Structure formats: structure tokens, C-alpha cells
Amino acid sequence: MAHNFITNAEQRSLKARLQTLIQHSRELKFLVGFFYFSGWRELYEAMRSSKLxxxxxxxVGLDIDLRLGQVIEIAAPDAANSSQQELVGRFFASLCTALRDENLDTQDFYEQVSFFLRLLEEERLQIRKTFEPNHAKLYLFRLDEAEQALINAPGRFITGSSNLTRAGLLGQQEFNVEIGDYGWEEAxxxxxxxxxxxxxLSELPRCKEQILRIIRRQTQVAEITPFEAYALxxxxYLDLMEQKxxxxxxxxxMEERGYKVYRYQEEAVQQALTVLEEYGGVILADVVGLGKSVIxxxxxRERNGRGLVICPPALVGDxxxxxxGWYKxxxxxGLFDWDVYSLGALDKVQEYLASYGDDVTTIVVDEAHRFRNEDTEAxxxxxxxxxxxxxxxxxxxPFNNAPSDIFALLKLFIPSGKSTLTLxxxxxxxxxxxxxxxxxxxxxxxxQRAGGDKQAQAEKYYAELFEQPAPVDVSLVRRRVRRLANExxxxxxxxxxxxxxxxxxxxPVYSSEVTALSExxxxVELFYELTPEQSAFYDQVINEYFGEEGRFRxxxxxxxxxxxxTQLANLDEEGNFTYQQQRNLYEFMRRLLVKRFESSFGAFAKSIRNFINVHEHVGAFIKNSGGRYILDRRLLEKIYAADPEEIDEALEAFTHRLAQKEKLDPRHDRIYVIKDFDDPEGFLRDVRSDLALLKEINRRVQELELVSHDPKVERLIEAAGKILPGQEKPEEPHRKFVIFSEYLDTVRHIVPKLQEAFPGRVLVAQSSLSKSFFDDLRANFDAGYPSEKQRDDYDILVATDKLSEGVNLN
Structure with a gap:
């Protein structure tokens, strides 16, 4: 590539070239879309050290605006008919927007702004705004006498695509050309x-004062005294901690109904009342067992007024x-004018509110983390x-996968663009x-050590975030993670x-109240032993079959x-959303099989059979429909939001639709005509290969007898026998054994073997839970249950983790 082309690739960045030219210049003239401080700070050192x-x-040729959280340049459509005062007003508004970039909130930035303000006050820096919108980018450097003699021209200039931003000078691919041997006079x-x-702008006293005032009083460099900051x-703090x-x-x-009044719960109610008054919502995120439902x-009750509780079906109650449940x-x-709805019945909640909800002022959402995905109908x-x-x-x-989880919860009560959580x-x-x-x-x-494209991408992200080349300094990355978490x-x-x-x-206050909390x-790790053949199969499942580069497509x-x-690199916003949503679905299902394999061989075997059934129905549907395929948006949402045991039900419903050829719903169904695909053969080939792989895995599970002779279950029974009554020390209370699994299929797999080993001593929580079950549960496993009502009918409780939602066994 010619030496005067500047693309920001490798070592030839526009930033480096501008810094060099600044060192040899007597005057700078820049025509840019807008004046950005992210670009200014990249050139700050060169300008500060220059004595010439x-x-x-x-x-400045354009205005800027904030769209979807991003600063963009705009050309006002009516600029030609606008007065000078209106154009100046737009510039000041744009300046405020540009200077509120959070990435500028650094110590260096404050020093750089001070230099900028000094240049303005000394009248060495002049800023003007074109009457007509102008998209050009032109950087002119009038050189010192020595450099002029060297090139036999007054100066050099650069023109091209780069704006005066950090990305334009350094980060992103651009195309600019530097010219010094001709064209200076014309440029x-x-x-x-x-x-x-x-x-x-800067030459008129009134406008210059306005620029200085905006920077000093309306941006991140506003000059706040230490006392003002302390007072704020x-x-x-005092407003939020106000004890209502x-x-x-x-x-x-509460005492009449048998509740013990804890100070930590009382103060949480007082604080929450203040938060609700200030922000319109509050997140109660105490760990399991501290009484969020009581709070x-x-x-x-303290707020008065009508309200609704939305919660998982198991917590609704009678x-x-x-x-x-919540009815209790x-x-x-005494909240007799409140009602409870399952989170699966939100359509009924909306119907109810439309007819009778004018005076419903409060909504309680239990297990709110289920609503972390903004892209679902729910x-x-x-x-x-x-x-x-x-x-x-x-x-x-509240935090499951990413910061977006928390933001989704915040948006339920904080209006977009009107948050008072940040200045x-x-x-x-x-x-x-x-x-x-x-x-x-x-x-x-x-x-960072994966090799290939993934490592290359990791190193690219590292260079982007830390502005230094590989190798990756893991300690530096972890410090950045902690800093992000703290922020x-x-x-x-x-x-x-x-x-x-x-x-x-x-x-010191609460500690005396919580002496009864369990330690x-x-x-303690429990190890189980696999045969060499089982061990080899285990590695194949984790890596070869369902690993990130595994055979399952x-x-x-x-x-x-x-x-x-062929268009994946050029998708529009809607296309990229669809691609990412489906890609996430594939990743979810791939990881689901791995997680079920690690949960129990029984759950894995059941899932493999379900997946085989789905793929066979898909193949039949494609064949019988003349090469068509449908993907139901409701299936995607169900899989993302459902309990683990409900995923199989969603897949079963999907296969039923395919088999019965139910009428399609254009609101939810996307119809794919396979012959119109960019890669139709690849799609059909991968569907067939996935089915063949699943059948191969199913055959291997049977050959290795992983379900009928499960070494993990045998080790669990051995451990339970050492923990159950008769094994405790004299000073220890009577022992109970609680087994949780994420998957109902795992519960169904291990229960028969546990019942065989401990006949009559196993209580099972699965599917719908009756009143008699909860009576048995509390009497046998709730240490806080009245002693006269406690019983010893069961030693082992087996449940999915759904039971952990709202059930306290302290």
C-alpha cells in the first residue's frame, strides 16, 4: 500500500501521523463533522508539548444527537432555513451531548480539558460552525520553515473518512490520504x-462564555467543591436510609399469626418504603431463607392499597x-383485597387489570429473575x-448471565431516559x-488460550479494552472485572x-437475632468410579459430541x-437479532445436554430420546411439506424462560404441531422454504447427521448400562447411609438428608433406587405438590416447625430446585 494511505491498520494509524505533523506545524486547520473530546485527548500530548x-x-460541519444510547452525527434537514441563533443553539446542545460521554470520566480527561479551556481563554483556539451541513473531513497543517523548505510547500493536508474521534484516529478501519506535493493552496x-x-463561536465573547460555562457547569468536569460533593x-445516603x-x-x-419480628426485616421494610417513594420500585435480593416474602x-401492608402478586405456580398456594403459598x-x-397470579398467566393479569385494576397500585413479582430476557412476550x-x-x-x-439481566429488572419500574440513579x-x-x-x-x-480464531478474537478484545498487545495479562483482566462489578x-x-x-x-444488632440460623x-466432594469404556464415553460426550466445536450442529x-x-456479515438489525436469538437457542440446547449428562445418566438418556423424537418429526415434516420448516417464537421463549422440566414439554408440544400439521400462526411462526436457503444441502445434511449422532449416543448409553447400573447413584446411596440417623455424634441433632436436582428426570431416575435402599423413608417432591405433601414436608424437615407438630416419618427429601422457591427449611 502507498505510504501516504492511512487506514489505522497495523502500525499506520491516523493518530500517530497527526502527532508527528503537529510537532512540526505552526498552524492547524481542521474541518470535521463535530468536535469530540475523545479525539482531542488522543492528540493532547502532541499539542501540549508543541511550542510552535x-x-x-x-x-464544525454537523450536529450530533443521542440515538439508542449512541452519539451520532446528524445534518439538520432545515439548516438552510435556520437562523444563526438556532444553529448556535444546536451547537451548544451537541456540545453538551458529546461531553457527557462516560468513557471520558478519567483523571487524564480533566487535565486535557483544562488545556482546552486555556487555549480558548488565550484565543489560540477558535471554533466556528458552517451554515450549511458539511460532511467533509480535512486536516491542514501549516508547517514550520524547515519543513516547508524540505517539501517545497507551505504545508501538508490529510483528507478521507476519519472524524476527530478516538475510533477515527486509532480504533476502526478508515481510509485517508496524506498529500504534500500538490493541492495545498486549493485545499x-x-x-x-x-x-x-x-x-x-469562540470569537464572540457571549458565545465563548457559553462554551466555557457549559464545560465547567454542565459536564463531567463541572467544578464541584469537596464540600458540595460531600453534601450531595x-x-x-440520609434520604435512602431514612427510617420510615x-x-x-x-x-x-404478625406476632398473633406466629411470626417472629426480626429487626433486620423491619429495617428492610423501612428502607424499601423510602426507595419505593424515590424510585417507584425496589429489588429485595436477600439470600434464600432470610424472609423476602415476609418483608x-x-x-x-404498610403501603395500603390494592395489589397483585405474580409468582411461580408452586408458590401461589390454595x-x-x-x-x-402467597395466599397464606x-x-x-390482612391483605384481603390483594390477589395472586401465576407468572404463566400474565395474559389473565392484563385482562383483570383492564377491567378492575384502576386502584391496583402495587405489583409484587416473586422469583423476578425469570424475567431477565427483555425479548420475550412474557x-x-x-x-x-x-x-x-x-x-x-x-x-x-438478580445477576444470572450478564449486566443486561439487572437492567431488564430495573426497566420494570424506571422509565427509559428518566433514571435518577445516575446524574x-x-x-x-x-x-x-x-x-x-x-x-x-x-x-x-x-x-485467551483456546488457539485459532477464538484466541485471536480474545486478543483483539484485549487490545481494544486495554490498549496493549497480546499476550493477555489475566490478572489485569480480573482486576477490570472487579472494577466493572463495583461500578x-x-x-x-x-x-x-x-x-x-x-x-x-x-x-452488632442483627447478630443476636440470627443465632437460630443454620450453619x-x-x-465435600463425592467421587464415583467409571469403567474405562464409560470414562471414554464421558469424555466423548463432553468434548467430541457436544463441545463448542463438537459434532452436534x-x-x-x-x-x-x-x-x-452468505449474508451473515451484512445483516441488518432485525436479521442480526434473529440470527443471534437462534444461535443462542442452539448454544442453550447444546449446553442443556451436557448439563443433563452431568446431572444423571438417567436424565441424559431421557433427553437423548426426546431429541431423537424431535429430529425425526422435523425430518418427516420437511419431507411431507414439500421442503418447508417452521420455527415457533413461542418455543424459543418457553425454552429460555421455563423451568428445566418444562423444556421437554415445550419440545413435545413442538413435535406435536409438526406431526398434526396445525394451522400456522403468523404472529409466532416463521416458515422457512429450504430450497431458497443459501445453503439448503448443508441444512438437510446437518439435520440428518444430528439425528444419526443422537441415535449413536442412545445406543452407546444402553451398551454401557449407564442407566441400569449408575455408579453415581450407587455412590450417593453409600454417602446417604453414612449420614442418616445412627451416624450422628451425641451432641448433634437428628440428621436429615436433602437431595436437590435441577432436573425432574434426575429425580425420577434416582428415587426408585433410594426407595429400594431406604424403604419408607424417602419423601419425593415432584410435579404438583399437594397440601398433604407440605404437611409432611414441614413436620419432617422444617426445623422451625412447632416442636409438638414435628414428626420423624421420613429421613430423605428428594426434590427439584423448584422447591427452593419460597420454601424455608431452616
Whole structure:
């Protein structure tokens, strides 16, 4: 490539070239879309150290605006008919937007702005705005006498695609050309003519004062005294910690209903009342077992007014007897005008609110982390339900996969663009940055030694985030992760109430209340032994079959990538969303098989049979429909949001639709015509190869007798025998054994073997849970149950982790 072409590739960046030219220049003239401080700071050192430059002239051709959290340049459509005052006003508004970039919030930036302000005050820096929108980028450098003699020209100039931003100078691919042997006079004349007719900004005292005032009082460099900062922080803290007076009759009611009134719960209610008043919502995120449901019920009673509780089906309770679930809490706290709905019935909630909801002022959402995906119909419905109502979210796990999980919860009660959690109100832009940085950091840590394209991408992210080349310094990445976590925590802290057992035990007030909380010992590993053949198969499943580069292609979950195979690099926003959603579905299903394999061989075998059934029905549908295939959006949402045991039901419903050729729903069904794919043969080949792989795996599971003679279950039974009654020390209480699994199929796999080993002593929680089951559960496994009602009918409890939602066995 010619030496005067500048593309920001390898070592030839526009930043480096501009720095060199600045060192040998007497005057700079820049025509740019807008004046960005991200570009200014890249050139700051060169300009500060230069002793030659007497004049900086910056001519701005466009305005900027904030769209979807991103700063973009715009050409005002009516600029030609606008007055000078209107154009100046737009420039000031654009300047405010540009200077509120969170990435500029560094110590270096404050020093660089000081230099910029000094140049303005000394009148060495002049800024003007073109009357007509101008998209050109032109950088002119009038050189010192020695350089002029060397090239026999007054100066050099650069023109091309790069704007005066960090990305334009350094980060992204651009194309610019530097010219020094001809054209200087014409280029400078073009600039000077535009300059002559442009609107003066820094040269007019009134406008210059406005620029200085905007920078000093309305941006991140606003000059705040230490006392002002202290006073603001103190006021915010005191406002949030304000102890609202609680009604004594509520405490009396709780004691009459058998509740022990804990100080840590009382103060959580007081704080939550303040947070609700300030922000319209609160997230109760105490760890499991500290009584989030009690706090929420108490909070609801203190607020008065009607409300609704939305929760998982297992927590709804009995609406007639009101002795279980949320119906019991509402009855105990005298919330007789409240009602409870399952989170699977949000359409019914909307119908109810449309008819009778004018005076419903509060919404409680239990297990709120289930609504972390904004792209689902369920989230859309819940968002509409919560609109203009106080929102109380309960979850022990507000952060599951990415910062976007938390942001999805915040959006249920914080209007977009009107957040008071941050000074700039740009919560969406802030969390977009958090999410992007989090995913890049995660990718770096995961793939920095993976080799191939993944390692190359990890190193690219590393260079982008840390501005230094590979190899990756893992300690540096981990420090950045901790810094990001602390920053997110600082933003959400005002609206999140979260304590764990250790917090309570360390508190001088709370510690005396929580002496009855159970002690949690460190986990102990249980090892089980596989035969050489089983061990080899185990490695194949994890790596060869369902690893990231494994044989399973998941074609039926991502038909879009085959349909648009040649266009994947050029997708529009909608296309990219569809591609990513289907790609995520494939990754989810691939990981699901691995997780079920690690859960139990029985669950894995059941899943493999289900997957075979789905793929066979897909093949039959394609054949019988003349080469068509459908993918149901409701299936995607169900798989993302459902409990693990409900995923199989969703897949079964999908195969039923394929088999019965049910009428298609254009709102949810996407019809794919395979012959129109960019890669039709690849799609059909991968569908067939996935089915063949699944059948091969099913055959191997049977040959190795992994289900009938499961070494993991045998080891579990051995461990249970050593823990159960008769093995405890004299000072220890009577022992109980609780087994949780994420998957119902695992429960069904291990229960018969446990019942055979411990006849009559195993209580099983699966599917729908009856009142008699909860009676047995509390009497046998709840240490807080009245001693006169406790029984010893069972020693072992086996359940899916669904039972952990709202069931306290302290």
C-alpha cells in the first residue's frame, strides 16, 4: 500500500501521523463533522508539548444527537432555513451531548480539558460552525520553515473518512490520504472560504462564555467543591436510609399469626418504603431463607392499597384454605383485597387489570429473575402490568448471565431516559457499555488460550479494552472485572436490598437475632468410579459430541444461519437479532445436554430420546411439506424462560404441531422454504447427521448400562447411609438428608433406587405438590416447625430446585 494511505491498520494509524505533523506545524486547520473530546485527548500530548503552534482553527460541519444510547452525527434537514441563533443553539446542545460521554470520566480527561479551556481563554483556539451541513473531513497543517523548505510547500493536508474521534484516529478501519506535493493552496482556499462564511463561536465573547460555562457547569468536569460533593453524597445516603415509621398494629398482627419480628426485616421494610417513594420500585435480593416474602408482605401492608402478586405456580398456594403459598401470606398480613397470579398467566393479569385494576397500585413479582430476557412476550406483558405502579421484585439471584439481566429488572419500574440513579439519566447507554465490556472480558478469560480464531478474537478484545498487545495479562483482566462489578454495584445499590447470613452475623444488632440460623459447612466432594469404556464415553460426550466445536450442529434450532449463509456479515438489525436469538437457542440446547449428562445418566438418556423424537418429526415434516420448516417464537421463549422440566414439554408440544400439521400462526411462526436457503444441502445434511449422532449416543448409553447400573447413584446411596440417623455424634441433632436436582428426570431416575435402599423413608417432591405433601414436608424437615407438630416419618427429601422457591427449611 502507498505510504501516504492511512487506514489505522497495523502500525499506520491516523493518530500517530497527526502527532508527528503537529510537532512540526505552526498552524492547524481542521474541518470535521463535530468536535469530540475523545479525539482531542488522543492528540493532547502532541499539542501540549508543541511550542510552535500559534493558532488552532476547528470548523464544525454537523450536529450530533443521542440515538439508542449512541452519539451520532446528524445534518439538520432545515439548516438552510435556520437562523444563526438556532444553529448556535444546536451547537451548544451537541456540545453538551458529546461531553457527557462516560468513557471520558478519567483523571487524564480533566487535565486535557483544562488545556482546552486555556487555549480558548488565550484565543489560540477558535471554533466556528458552517451554515450549511458539511460532511467533509480535512486536516491542514501549516508547517514550520524547515519543513516547508524540505517539501517545497507551505504545508501538508490529510483528507478521507476519519472524524476527530478516538475510533477515527486509532480504533476502526478508515481510509485517508496524506498529500504534500500538490493541492495545498486549493485545499486551504476551500477551508478559508468556509471559515469566512461560518458562524463564529469562540470569537464572540457571549458565545465563548457559553462554551466555557457549559464545560465547567454542565459536564463531567463541572467544578464541584469537596464540600458540595460531600453534601450531595450525605444527603443521598440520609434520604435512602431514612427510617420510615412503621405501624405497631402490623407487628402485633404478625406476632398473633406466629411470626417472629426480626429487626433486620423491619429495617428492610423501612428502607424499601423510602426507595419505593424515590424510585417507584425496589429489588429485595436477600439470600434464600432470610424472609423476602415476609418483608414484601409487611411492605405491602404498610403501603395500603390494592395489589397483585405474580409468582411461580408452586408458590401461589390454595386460594380457598389460604394456608399455603402467597395466599397464606396475604391472609396472614390482612391483605384481603390483594390477589395472586401465576407468572404463566400474565395474559389473565392484563385482562383483570383492564377491567378492575384502576386502584391496583402495587405489583409484587416473586422469583423476578425469570424475567431477565427483555425479548420475550412474557417480559413485554409484565412491563405493561408494572407501568405506573409501584413494583417490588423478589429474587436471590438478580445477576444470572450478564449486566443486561439487572437492567431488564430495573426497566420494570424506571422509565427509559428518566433514571435518577445516575446524574446523566442515561441508564440504557451505561448498561449497554457494561454489557459489552462484560461479554468481552468474559470472552477474553474463556478463550485467551483456546488457539485459532477464538484466541485471536480474545486478543483483539484485549487490545481494544486495554490498549496493549497480546499476550493477555489475566490478572489485569480480573482486576477490570472487579472494577466493572463495583461500578455496577454502585449504580444499583440505591434500589437493591441484599444481605446474607454472614452480613447479619457480623452486625452488632442483627447478630443476636440470627443465632437460630443454620450453619453452612463447606461442600465435600463425592467421587464415583467409571469403567474405562464409560470414562471414554464421558469424555466423548463432553468434548467430541457436544463441545463448542463438537459434532452436534443443532441445525433445527438455527435455520436462519443456513438461509442467510452468505449474508451473515451484512445483516441488518432485525436479521442480526434473529440470527443471534437462534444461535443462542442452539448454544442453550447444546449446553442443556451436557448439563443433563452431568446431572444423571438417567436424565441424559431421557433427553437423548426426546431429541431423537424431535429430529425425526422435523425430518418427516420437511419431507411431507414439500421442503418447508417452521420455527415457533413461542418455543424459543418457553425454552429460555421455563423451568428445566418444562423444556421437554415445550419440545413435545413442538413435535406435536409438526406431526398434526396445525394451522400456522403468523404472529409466532416463521416458515422457512429450504430450497431458497443459501445453503439448503448443508441444512438437510446437518439435520440428518444430528439425528444419526443422537441415535449413536442412545445406543452407546444402553451398551454401557449407564442407566441400569449408575455408579453415581450407587455412590450417593453409600454417602446417604453414612449420614442418616445412627451416624450422628451425641451432641448433634437428628440428621436429615436433602437431595436437590435441577432436573425432574434426575429425580425420577434416582428415587426408585433410594426407595429400594431406604424403604419408607424417602419423601419425593415432584410435579404438583399437594397440601398433604407440605404437611409432611414441614413436620419432617422444617426445623422451625412447632416442636409438638414435628414428626420423624421420613429421613430423605428428594426434590427439584423448584422447591427452593419460597420454601424455608431452616
Amino acid at each position: 503552534i500559534s493558532s488552532y482553527k476547528i470548523l 486551504e482556499a476551500y477551508f478559508d472560504e468556509l471559515w469566512k462564511t461560518a458562524i463564529p 453524597i450525605l444527603k443521598t 415509621a412503621l405501624r405497631p398494629q402490623v407487628k402485633q398482627l 414484601a408482605s409487611w411492605l405491602a 386460594s380457598k384454605t389460604k394456608d399455603t 401470606y396475604l391472609s396472614d398480613f 417480559y413485554e406483558r409484565l412491563s405493561q402490568i408494572c407501568a405506573n405502579r409501584a413494583v417490588i421484585l423478589l429474587t436471590a439471584t 446523566d439519566e442515561k441508564l440504557a447507554a451505561r448498561f449497554a457499555r457494561y454489557n459489552s465490556e462484560f461479554r468481552k472480558l468474559s470472552y477474553i478469560l474463556r478463550y 455496577i454495584r454502585a449504580v444499583i445499590e440505591p434500589i437493591v436490598i441484599r444481605r446474607n447470613r454472614l452480613d447479619l452475623k457480623r452486625d 453452612v459447612a463447606d461442600p 443443532g441445525a433445527i434450532y438455527q435455520p436462519f444461519s443456513y438461509e442467510q449463509r
